[in-house]
Amino acid sequence: xxxxxxxxxxxxxxxxxxxxxxxxxxxxxxxxxxxxxxxxxxxxxxxxxxxxxxxxxxxxxxxxxxxxxxxxxxxxxxxxxxxxxxxxxxxxxxxxxxxxxxxxxxxxxxxxxxxxxxxxxxxxxxxxxxxxxxxxxxxxxxxxxxxxxxxxxxxxxxxxxxxxxxxxxxxxxxxxxxxxxxxxxxxxxxxxxxxxxxxxxxxxxxxxxxxxxxxxxxxxxxxxxxxxxxxxxxxxxxxxxxxxxxxxxxxxxxxxxxxxxxxxxxxxxxxxxxxxxxxxxxxxxxxxxxxxxxxxxxxxxxxxxxxxxxxxxxxxxxxxxxxx
Amino acid sequence: xxxxxxxxxxxxxxxxxxxxxxxxxxxxxxxxxxxxxxxxxxxxxxxxxxxxxxxxxxxxxxxxxxxxxxxxxxxxxxxxxxxxxxxxxxxxxxxxxxxxxxxxxxxxxxxxxxxxxxxxxxxxxxxxxxxxxxxxxxxxxxxxxxxxxxxxxxxxxxxxxxxxxxxxxxxxxxxxxxxxxxxxxxxxxxxxxxxxxxxxxxxxxxxxxxxxxxxxxxxxxxxxxxxxxxxxxxxxxxxxxxxxxxxxxxxxxxxxxxxxxxxxxxxxxxxxxxxxxxxxxxxxxxxxxxxxxxxxxxxxxxxxxxxxxxxxxxxxxxxxxxx
Numbered sequence: 001x002x003x004x005x006x007x008x009x010x011x012x013x014x015x016x017x018x019x020x021x022x023x024x025x026x027x028x029x030x031x032x033x034x035x036x037x038x039x040x041x042x043x044x045x046x047x048x049x050x051x052x053x054x055x056x057x058x059x060x061x062x063x064x065x066x067x068x069x070x071x072x073x074x075x076x077x078x079x080x081x082x083x084x085x086x087x088x089x090x091x092x093x094x095x096x097x098x099x100x101x102x103x104x105x106x107x108x109x110x111x112x113x114x115x116x117x118x119x120x121x122x123x124x125x126x127x128x129x130x131x132x133x134x135x136x137x138x139x140x141x142x143x144x145x146x147x148x149x150x151x152x153x154x155x156x157x158x159x160x161x162x163x164x165x166x167x168x169x170x171x172x173x174x175x176x177x178x179x180x181x182x183x184x185x186x187x188x189x190x191x192x193x194x195x196x197x198x199x200x201x202x203x204x205x206x207x208x209x210x211x212x213x214x215x216x217x218x219x220x221x222x223x224x225x226x227x228x229x230x231x232x233x234x235x236x237x238x239x240x241x242x243x244x245x246x247x248x249x250x251x252x253x254x255x256x257x258x259x260x261x262x263x264x265x266x267x268x269x270x271x272x273x274x275x276x277x278x279x280x281x282x283x284x285x286x287x288x289x290x291x292x293x294x295x296x297x298x299x300x301x302x303x304x305x306x307x308x309x310x311x312x313x314x315x316x317x318x319x320x321x322x323x324x
Numbered sequence: 325x326x327x328x329x330x331x332x333x334x335x336x337x338x339x340x341x342x343x344x345x346x347x348x349x350x351x352x353x354x355x356x357x358x359x360x361x362x363x364x365x366x367x368x369x370x371x372x373x374x375x376x377x378x379x380x381x382x383x384x385x386x387x388x389x390x391x392x393x394x395x396x397x398x399x400x401x402x403x404x405x406x407x408x409x410x411x412x413x414x415x416x417x418x419x420x421x422x423x424x425x426x427x428x429x430x431x432x433x434x435x436x437x438x439x440x441x442x443x444x445x446x447x448x449x450x451x452x453x454x455x456x457x458x459x460x461x462x463x464x465x466x467x468x469x470x471x472x473x474x475x476x477x478x479x480x481x482x483x484x485x486x487x488x489x490x491x492x493x494x495x496x497x498x499x500x501x502x503x504x505x506x507x508x509x510x511x512x513x514x515x516x517x518x519x520x521x522x523x524x525x526x527x528x529x530x531x532x533x534x535x536x537x538x539x540x541x542x543x544x545x546x547x548x549x550x551x552x553x554x555x556x557x558x559x560x561x562x563x564x565x566x567x568x569x570x571x572x573x574x575x576x577x578x579x580x581x582x583x584x585x586x587x588x589x590x591x592x593x594x595x596x597x598x599x600x601x602x603x604x605x606x607x608x609x610x611x612x613x614x615x616x617x618x619x620x621x622x623x624x625x626x627x628x629x630x631x632x633x634x635x636x637x638x639x640x641x642x643x644x645x646x647x
Binding site for chain 1: 328362364367368397398400401402403404405406407408410411413414418419420421422423424425426427428429432435439442443445446447460462463464498499500501502503504505506508509510511512513514515516517518519520521524525527529531560637638639
């Protein structure tokens with residue numbers, strides 16, 4: 001017994017869509033489509049909004065953990081594309097669940113946010129005697145995108161608890177270094193504020209300037225090192241080697257990226273269940289938890305296994321170790 | 325697994341930056357509120373960088389000591405959709421550090437202080453943690469009004485150090501009333517209404533009160549909800565309200581703080597309140613109040629201070645600090 005993940009609740013939309021359809025709509029070249037190796041994703045209908053998916057996944061997580069909403073002490077949530085900007089998504093979850101005793105907060109970020117959320121939860125469960133159950137909710141609805149992978153819609157919630165008897169959190173490491181900011185939305189902040197004359201053609205994504213030159217020179221050559229380092233440090237701190245890990249779960253990029261990273265870590269490619277990319281694409285940081293649940297259900301993970309997890313995004317890198 | 329340390333963690337310093345330019349705004353009750361205002365020549369990160377450097381200077385340490393940094397994401401940065409905590413660390417000159425951006429509606433830095441302190445308590449290898457916020461409302465509000473509050477600009481960064489015995493946060497209690505999630509937000513820029521040119525040109529990308537009924541309802545409940553957190557914090561610290569020498573109250577408006585003080589029969593002479601002088605600065609305002617606390621002549625070594633933050637966003641926090 002110890003601090004660990006008591007349950008994983010997953011809520012996915014009803015519809016699955018072939019990625020060939022999305023690729024055609026987006027004008028994605030065939031060689032890139034082939035390289036992504038993802039053939040279908042879940043895509044939400046308008047009534048399956050981020051909150052609905054998030055609340056449903058949270059209900060499943062509470063039921064699986066066999067705790068009531070009133071027993072939740074802290075709710076930490078993330079939804080990059082939440083219903084409104086600078087809105088308390090976590091407080092809405094609290095209201096919908098009736099988790100009246102939970103303090104709530106949102107963590108801002110993209111795929112990286114789940115790492116920061118687990119960091120806070122892990123600190124709080126160790127430091128605060130009055131906190132026993134932390135509900136973590138990640139929901140995202142950004143389907144249609146094709147970078148760095150086909151983006152799927154879906155939500156995942158976990159209950160991180162003090163007295164779990166599975167998925168014990170053994171070690172946790174976050175790394176953020178001084179790295180270049182690659183994507184910048186120049187207009188709309190306090191430096192270049194919006195005015196009535198602002199030209200803003202298309203969506204947010206179409207207005208972001210991505211510095212490909214910096215990426216190629218300052219990030220790409222080191223990307224496997226950067227992605228691997230947090231897990232390697234977590235192993236060092238725990239006193240094991242990466243080879244001792246039975247399975248490694250990671251945020252979905254291209255399937256070849258997962259396999260190359262395994263090579264970089266010096267372990268066989270089948271240590272990571274990269275085949276899930278084919279049927280799901282990339283949800284967000286919660287790829288790690290959703291595929292962990294699927295791997296348990298599919299019998300790819302057995303009791304006592306040591307599991308490595310890698311979350312990254314926005315130049316933040318997380319590595320942590322679980323014991324099933 | 326790490327073991328919790330018994331080494332004390334104390335507030336070492338608070339770095340502060342407030343703009344020199346002040347403007348006056350009329351409050352709904354007819355009084356006038358002067359607040360510091362920034363513009364595009366004095367950006368969010370410029371203010372935050374100055375506050376960060378001020379905290380380092382006051383603590384007499386350099387950037388190599390910055391190990392953990394919690395940023396309150398409740399105003400607008402130089403650019404939208406950035407990882408603000410990392411961007412700010414880059415500007416200050418900090419390389420590797422543990423950092424994240426949290427959001428709790430606009431008054432969250434007391435919870436951020438708890439996270440900073442607890443991180444130091446359970447991570448033996450970490451000694452220094454920082455909590456920062458920077459408020460800049462010139463371009464993303466309705467003429468700086470947020471309900472009955474006037475939004476002021478400025479930044480503050482608090483530094484907590486393991487081994488520092490002064491200003492120890494003995495206890496903490498918080499409460500979220502989730503029903504009030506829909507009071508403050510931007511209608512534009514999320515899943516429901518994506519950010520597009522038409523909304524920008526119409527000036528709709530602003531943070532404001534949307535559910536006025538809930539806002540007014542919560543104003544009536546805020547003092548009681550905050551009092552509940554204070555009672556819990558006092559209990560956890562094993563002390564009583566009569567032992568408190570100073571009450572640091574941070575809320576939307578001075579009148580809400582007065583309402584709270586009146587309900588608990590706290591004499592005015594024991595209250596430290598900063599909204600009257602600076603307007604509502606959100607999380608940065610709470611940290612600014614901690615800076616004022618550290619130099620307040622009404623307290624001395626061994627005094628007890630209650631810090632209470634009353635958010636009109638459904639979040640309430642209290643902490644008992646031993647000087």
